Amino acid sequence: xxFRTNFILQCLSSMAWAGMNWGLFKIIYVHTGEIGxxxxxxxxxxxxxxxxxxxxxxxxxxVFMANAEEFSExxxxxxxxxxxxxxxxxxxxxxFPRINWSQVPNGILGILxxxxxxxxxxxxxxxxxxxxxxxxxxxYVICGAMVMxxxxxxxxxxxxxxxxNQNLYDFWFYITNFYRYPxxxxxxxxxxxxxxxxxTFLIPILVVxxxxxxxxxQPLGTPWxxxxxxxxGYAVLGSVWSLWAxxxxxxxxxxxxxxxxx
Amino acid sequence: xxxxxxxxLSKTYRVYQKQEGVLAxxxxxxxxxxxxxxxxxxxxxxxxxxEFVAFLGPNGAGKxxxxxxxxxxxxxxxxxxxxxxxxxWERENEYRRKFALVMGQKNxxxxxxxxxxxxxxxxxxxxVPREEFERTRDxxxxxxxxxxxxxxxxxxxxxxxxxxxxxxxxxxHKPDVLFLDEPTIGLDVVAxxxxxxxxKEYQRERKNTILLxxxxxxxxEALCKRxxxxxxxxxxxxxxxxxxxxxxxxxxxxxxxxxxxxxLDSLSGLPNVMEVEAPKIKFRVPRDExxxxxxRILAAHSVDDIVVEDPPLEEVxxxxxxxxxxxxxQEASQAATGS
Numbered sequence: 001x002x003f004r005t006n007f008i009l010q011c012l013s014s015m016a017w018a019g020m021n022w023g024l025f026k027i028i029y030v031h032t033g034e035i036g037x038x039x040x041x042x043x044x045x046x047x048x049x050x051x052x053x054x055x056x057x058x059x060x061x062x063v064f065m066a067n068a069e070e071f072s073e074x075x076x077x078x079x080x081x082x083x084x085x086x087x088x089x090x091x092x093x094x095x096f097p098r099i100n101w102s103q104v105p106n107g108i109l110g111i112l113x114x115x116x117x118x119x120x121x122x123x124x125x126x127x128x129x130x131x132x133x134x135x136x137x138x139x140y141v142i143c144g145a146m147v148m149x150x151x152x153x154x155x156x157x158x159x160x161x162x163x164x165n166q167n168l169y170d171f172w173f174y175i176t177n178f179y180r181y182p183x184x185x186x187x188x189x190x191x192x193x194x195x196x197x198x199x200t201f202l203i204p205i206l207v208v209x210x211x212x213x214x215x216x217x218q219p220l221g222t223p224w225x226x227x228x229x230x231x232x233g234y235a236v237l238g239s240v241w242s243l244w245a246x247x248x249x250x251x252x253x254x255x256x257x258x259x260x261x262x
Numbered sequence: 263x264x265x266x267x268x269x270x271l272s273k274t275y276r277v278y279q280k281q282e283g284v285l286a287x288x289x290x291x292x293x294x295x296x297x298x299x300x301x302x303x304x305x306x307x308x309x310x311x312x313e314f315v316a317f318l319g320p321n322g323a324g325k326x327x328x329x330x331x332x333x334x335x336x337x338x339x340x341x342x343x344x345x346x347x348x349x350x351w352e353r354e355n356e357y358r359r360k361f362a363l364v365m366g367q368k369n370x371x372x373x374x375x376x377x378x379x380x381x382x383x384x385x386x387x388x389x390v391p392r393e394e395f396e397r398t399r400d401x402x403x404x405x406x407x408x409x410x411x412x413x414x415x416x417x418x419x420x421x422x423x424x425x426x427x428x429x430x431x432x433x434x435h436k437p438d439v440l441f442l443d444e445p446t447i448g449l450d451v452v453a454x455x456x457x458x459x460x461x462k463e464y465q466r467e468r469k470n471t472i473l474l475x476x477x478x479x480x481x482x483e484a485l486c487k488r489x490x491x492x493x494x495x496x497x498x499x500x501x502x503x504x505x506x507x508x509x510x511x512x513x514x515x516x517x518x519x520x521x522x523x524x525x526l527d528s529l530s531g532l533p534n535v536m537e538v539e540a541p542k543i544k545f546r547v548p549r550d551e552x553x554x555x556x557x558r559i560l561a562a563h564s565v566d567d568i569v570v571e572d573p574p575l576e577e578v579x580x581x582x583x584x585x586x587x588x589x590x591x592q593e594a595s596q597a598a599t600g601s
Contacts, residue, residue, distance in 0.1 A: 081335045082370040087358035088387050258275060259336050 010102030014061075018054055018109050025050060039184040044121040045217040046182070051113035052141070052213040053180055058107030059145045060152075065172070066100045068152040072159040078260030091153070091250050114216060121217075129216065137215050140232075143239040144208030150242035151175065151203060157246075157253035179205040182213075200231075204238035211235045263347065265439060265471045266309035266332065271341030272495075273302040273327055301327040303495040304341070309473065311438075314465050316486035316503075317475045320583045324495040325475040326365075329441045332473070333363045345439055359388055362432035366444035369424065370431060371416045377427040378412040381434060388435035395434060402430045405460055422453030429457070433464070442474045446481055458484045479575040491582055494590030499582065503575075510585070511578045513546040515571050516556065521564035529559065541566075546573075 028035075029043040041049065071094050074080040083093050118129065155171055178199050183206045186196035199206045211232050279295045280286070302324045309315055319325050330336045332343060334350030334357070343350055348357035371380040385395040403409045406426040416424060425445060432440070442461075446454045462485055465472055476482060482489065482503065489506055491499040499506060513534070520526065520541040530538055534546035547555050552570060559565070572578070 078368065079370075081330065081333075081363070081365070081368065084335050084353065085333055085358060085363055086387050087355035087389075090353075093387075255337060257336060259330055 007102050010100075011105050014103055014106045015109060018106050021050065021054075022047075022113070035182065036184050036188075039182060041182050041184065041217075044117045044124070047117040048114050048121075048217040049182060049209070049213040051110040051117065052137075052216070053209050054110030054113065055107050056141055056144050056148070056209060056212075057176065058103050058105075058110060059141065060148045061103040062100050062107070063145075064095065064149050064152055065103075066098050067095055068156045070094075070098065071156040075159040075257070076260065080257065081259055084254075084257070090254065091247060095149070095153070118216065133215055137212050140212035140215060140235060143235050144212060146239040147204055147208045147242045150239075150246035151205065153246040154249045157250045160253040160257050175203075175205055179209045183210045200234075204235070204242065207231055207235040207238055264308040265311045265313075265346055266307065266473070267342075267344045268305055268307040268328075268332075269342045271302055271305045271328070271331060271343055272300070272339045273324075273331060273336065274339055275299045275301055300495045302331065302338070305492075305495075305497055307490065307497060307500070309471060311471055312469045313488060314472045314474065314486050316482045316489045317473055317492065318482065318489055318579060319475075319492040319498075320587060323492045325492055326443050327495075328492070329363060329443050329473065329475065333361065333441055334358075335363075359435060360437055361439040361441065362435070362437040363441040364428055364432045364443065364445050366425065366442075366447040369416070369428070371424070371427055373417050374415055376413045376415055377419075377431070380416075380427075380431055381412075384431055384434050390435055398434055398436065399430065402433055405463065406430065406456065422449045422456075425449060425453070425457065426460075429460070436468070438470050440470055440472045442472060442476075444476055445474070446476060446478055454478060454480065461485055479579060483575055491579075491586060493583060493586030494594070496590065498586035498589070506582065507572045507575070507578050510582045511573050512548060513573060514549050514552050515544065515573055516547050516552065517542060517544045517567075517569040517571075518559065518563075518565050519567035521566050525563040529563070 025046065029046070033042060035041045035046060071080075074083065074094065080094070083090050086093055122129075152172070178195065183196055183200065186192040186199075186206075196206065215232075275298070276296045277299050278290075279297050280290060281295075305324075305328065317325050317328065327336070331338050332345055332350055334353045337351045346357070346360055348354055348360075350357065371377050372383075381395075381399055384390075385392070390398070399412075400409070403412060406429065408423060408426045408430070411419060411423055411427070416427065419427065429445065445461075446457050449457070458481055461472070461474075464470075465485075472485075474481065474486060487502055489499070489501065489503050490497060491506070499509075501509075515536070518529070520529075520543070523540045526538060526540055526543060529535075529543050529545075532545050535543065536546060537544040556568065556570075
C-alpha cells in the first residue's frame with residue numbers, strides 16, 4: 001500500500017472484473033433458467049456459487065498469488081538465499097511475506113453476493129438454511145484455498161529446476177477457468193468426464209469451489225446425494241494430500257537450489 | 263574444536279552453453295551443450311573462534327560459493343563442513359540463529375519499506391527479546407550513524423546507507439559467526455572507511471568469527487590478520503598478510519631523498535627506476551639486495567632520507583592471483599591430458 005494510486009487502481013480493476021462477471025451471468029440467466037437441465041443451478045444458486053469463487057479467488061490472490069510469483073523471481077535472482085538463512089520454515093517464509101490488500105474488496109463483494117442471493121432464495125422458495133452451514137462453508141473455503149496454494153507452490157517450486165518459470169499466472173488463469181463452474185456441466189460426455197475426473201481426483205480444484213458453494217446453495221433445494229457426501233469427505237483428504245505433496249515437492253526442489261551468481 | 267572446519271569440499275555447476283543467433287536458440291530447444299564449472303575443488307580449511315579471516319581471489323574463484331556452502335544456502339557435491347558443530351546444509355534453526363551472511367551485491371531488506379520494518383521482522387524471526395532488540399538496534403545505528411534514516415524507505419537510501427542497514431539487519435541477533443561477501447563494494451572512500459571502522463570495533467568487542475571477501479585491499483589491511491587466497495576453486499595460500507607480502511613480493515620499493523641533485527644522473531641509470539623528482543628518486547630493488555644496494559649508494563652519495571617499503575598490497579595480491587590462475591590452468595590442462 002506504499003503506492004496509494006496504484007493500490008486504488010488495483011482495487012477498482014478487480015472490482016470491475018467482478019462486476020463484469022456478474023453482468024455476464026445476469027445476461028445468461030435472461031436466456032435460461034438453469035445451467036444444465038436438472039442440476040439445480042438456477043440463478044440464485046449460481047450466484048452463491050459465483051460469490052464463493054470470488055471469495056476463494058480473493059483469498060488466494062490476497063495471501064498467496066503475489067508471493068508465489070515473487071518466489072519464482074527470488075529463485076531466478078538468487079534472492080531466495082536470504083530466505084534460506086532465516087531460522088524459520090522456508091516454505092512458510094516465502095508463502096506469506098506480502099499481503100495484496102487490493103484483492104480484498106473482491107472477497108467482500110463475493111460475501112455480499114452470497115448473502116443477497118441467499119436472501120432472495122429464502123424469499124422466493126421460502127427456504128431456510130442452518131446456521132451450522134456458515135462454519136462448514138468457511139471450513140471448506142479454507143480447504144479450497146489450501147488446495148490452490150499447494151498447486152501454486154508446486155508450480156513455483158519447478159522454477160528451481162527450470163531456472164525460470166513464468167507460467168504461474170497463465171496456469172492460474174487456465175485452472176480457474178475450470179473451477180469457475182459447477183461440476184455437473186462436465187458430467188455429460190466423455191471429454192467432460194475426463195476433465196471432471198482429472199480436476200476432481202488428480203488436481204482436486206473442482207472440489208475447491210464446488211463443495212463450499214454446494215453447502216450454501218444446494219441444501220436449500222435438494223438433499224445431498226451419497227456421492228456428494230463422498231466428495232465432501234474427499235475435499236478434506238484432498239487438501240491434506242495436496243499440502244503434503246506441495247511440501248514434498250518444495251523440499252526436493254530446495255535440495256537442487258543453486259543460487260544465482262552475485 | 264575449530265569454529266569452522268572444512269574438509270575436501272567440492273561444488274560443481276553444470277552451465278548451459280548458449281550459442282549465438284536464432285537458429286542456435288531453436289536448436290537449443292532440442293539439444294543443449296553444457297560445461298562443468300568447478301566452483302570449489304577439494305577445499306580444506308579451519309578457522310578458530312574469534313579469527314577475522316580474509317577470503318581473497320579473482321572473480322569467479324569460488325569465494326562466494328564457499329560462503330554459500332558455509333551458510334547452507336546450497337548443498338555441496340561432496341566433502342564435509344561443520345560451523346560451530348553444525349552441518350550448514352541441514353539448515354537447523356539453532357544454527358541459523360547463530361550466524362549471518364551479508365552480501366554487498368544483494369539486498370535482503372524490503373525495498374519499498376523503511377529498514378525499521380525489516381529489522382522488526384528479523385526481531386520476530388530470530389526471537390530477539392524486545393528490549394534487547396531495541397538496545398542493539400540503537401547501538402548499531404548509532405555506531406553507523408544512520409539513526410535518522412531508520413524510517414526512510416530502503417529504495418530512497420544511498421548505496422552506503424543501504425549497506426549500513428544491511429549490516430544492522432544481519433547483526434541484530436548478535437551472530438557468533440559472520441560471513442561478509444564484499445560488504446564495501448561500490449561504496450565511496452568515506453563509507454568504506456566507516457564500515458571498516460565499525461567492523462573492527464564490533465569484532466574487537468564481541469570476539470566473533472568473521473570471514474570476509476573483498477576486492478578492496480584497504481579492507482583487508484585494516485581488518486584481517488589472516489588471508490586465505492582461493493583461485494580456480496582451490497586454496498592457493500593460507501597465512502598472514504605479512505607472509506603473503508614476503509612470499510609473493512620479490513621487490514622492495516626504495517625512495518631516496520638526496521642532499522642535492524648532483525647524484526641523480528648516476529642513480530637514474532639504476533634498473534627499475536619508478537620515478538625521479540629531484541632531489542627524490544624512487545626505484546625497485548630485489549628484497550635480498552636492499553642492504554647491498556643501499557650501502558653502495560650511501561657510500562657514493564649524500565642522502566637526507568631513505569624510505570624502504572613493500573609494494574602496494576594490490577600489486578602483490580594481483581601477482582598472487584596471476585600465479586594462482588596460471589597454476590590452476592596448468593593443473594586443469596594436465597588433468598585434461600591425463601584423462
